[in-house]
Amino acid sequence: MSSLHLYDTLTRTTAPFKAIKDGEASIYLCGATVQAPPHIGHVRSGVNFDILRRWLTKSGYNVTFIRNVTDIDDKILHKAVHEEMPWWAVAMKYERAFADAYAALNVMPPTYEPRATGHVTQMIELMQKLIERGAAYAPGNGDVYLEVRKLTSYLTLSRQKLDDLQPAADADETYKKDPRDFALWKAAKPGDPSWPTPWGAGRPGWHLECSAMAHTYLGEAFDIHGGGLDLVFPHHENEIAQSEAAGYPFAKLWMHNAWVTASGEKMSKSLGNSLQVAELLKSVRGIELRWYLGGAHYRSMLEFSMGALEESATAFRRIESFLQRSVEILGTEPTPVINATFTDAMNDDLAVPTALAGISESLRLGNTAITDGDKKAIAQHANEIRGALEVLGCDPFDSVFAQSGATDLTAALDGTIKLALAQRTAARERKDFAASDAIRDGLAALGISIEDTAQGPRWSITSHATPTEGSK
RNA sequence: GGUGGAAUGGCCGAGAGGCGAGGCAAGGGACUGCAAAUCCCUCUACACGGGUUCAAAUCCCGUUUCCACCUCCA
Known part of the structure; x- marks a missing residue:
């Protein structure tokens, strides 16, 4: 160790x-x-x-x-x-x-x-x-x-x-x-x-x-x-x-x-190239912005671009998606566990980028475990990923990131969508694909995307990130 | 003028003498009614010129370009 x-x-x-x-x-x-x-x-x-x-x-x-x-x-x-x-x-x-x-x-x-x-x-x-x-x-x-x-x-x-x-x-x-x-x-x-x-x-x-x-x-x-x-x-x-x-x-x-740069230059008020946090939070969630900022090594300059931020947010959502599916399959939230790969990376002058490579590996193995239905392996990888995310301050189960006051609404929405999904599943079973696709397209038009998994259909709200003016 | 930092594949980004991180994008494949998601495969680089070494992206010398600090700065 x-x-x-x-x-x-x-x-x-x-x-x-x-x-x-x-x-x-x-x-x-x-x-x-x-x-x-x-x-x-x-x-x-x-x-x-x-x-x-x-x-x-x-x-x-x-x-x-x-x-x-x-x-x-x-x-x-x-x-x-x-x-x-x-x-x-x-x-x-x-x-x-x-x-x-x-x-x-x-x-x-x-x-x-x-x-x-x-x-x-x-x-x-x-x-x-x-x-x-x-x-x-x-x-x-x-x-x-x-x-x-x-x-x-x-x-x-x-x-x-x-x-x-x-x-x-x-x-x-x-x-x-x-x-x-x-x-x-x-x-x-x-x-x-x-x-x-x-x-x-x-x-x-x-x-x-x-x-x-x-x-x-x-x-x-x-x-x-x-x-x-x-x-x-x-x-x-x-x-x-x-x-x-x-x-x-x-x-x-x-x-x-090190500092954050924009177009190769240090972000500063006098240059007029500074990007306010409040502005960026209109495009990405706080947890995603943190994932982006924390992901680079602290002693490396971080060249900001809207594209890089969005890419980073997409990568983070993949991790979240795996954790959510693990909860659906296992019926319980992962228990944070710190593995040796993460420990070694963090002990090496907080080598977060190296730690991230380890998380990617766990994610891949975890997704494979879902395909294989290997619950023990799903739990292990979910636990390790959550442990790492917790230290990085990006634990999606952390109450600070919870959408407060929205639980009732979410439950109602979930019930409504499940009703539609049941119709779609019935249509698919009788091979009426025109009807099933119509339901999927209808939901998509409302910003709700559908995935068919071995455990049945899942829905999620598609993020509508709006690029900030003046950035690429 | 002084003091530091940086240059890596289409892009983002680690590493730091031999075993080519990782992600995104792209192409191919598996799976799927079709999608999506997921997995597999492919593409593979270290600014330039010398040198050291059996071996250099990594060490040494030089060069170029960019950035920062020396004034308030996270």
């Missing part, structure tokens, strides 16, 4: 995962800056780390999972002006949009989901400590900066040299000792929200808040820090800088997911 190996951005190698505390795993994931609706790049990160979390849990760890909400920053303030709403209303509006998107994709709520604005006290304490240790300074204008030249191991994560960095174009060097020093705290501008501190009123810098929240919920050292690849520099470098300057070991392992 293999053991879990994970890739560490810091060492650029894959190594066995060893938790700081036996049986416990602590994860801090950089969450969203809630200033716009979520696009699929945002939720890919959520899905990737949700799979990590589920696999750690399945492997026996008690997982503490923190994902923060950055609810105060420049963009939110700009948006507030633009949308003519208070900044906190903007933040809440988009925080809810993210929560809806995560829920639709079955991303588990984090153990704790701290908001930046709720942790100003902890940020002030951290700054106090950094100033006392001589790592940070308050030049008197209300800003507080970290002095990066004093750090011994700055930029080890991104492997850059301080002097090679291009100085920020908008760097205000009036108060900075070095242009590369970064702001822990930003002095209040007129009209902007602010919190009082010993160094003047202001608001949190982006980097400081994550360090402060990680310390608050996970302590001075924790197992895994995650986020998108684009956070490596400067965000994560600066988090490391602040935490190490404060004397904390901080994260033991760094994991970064």
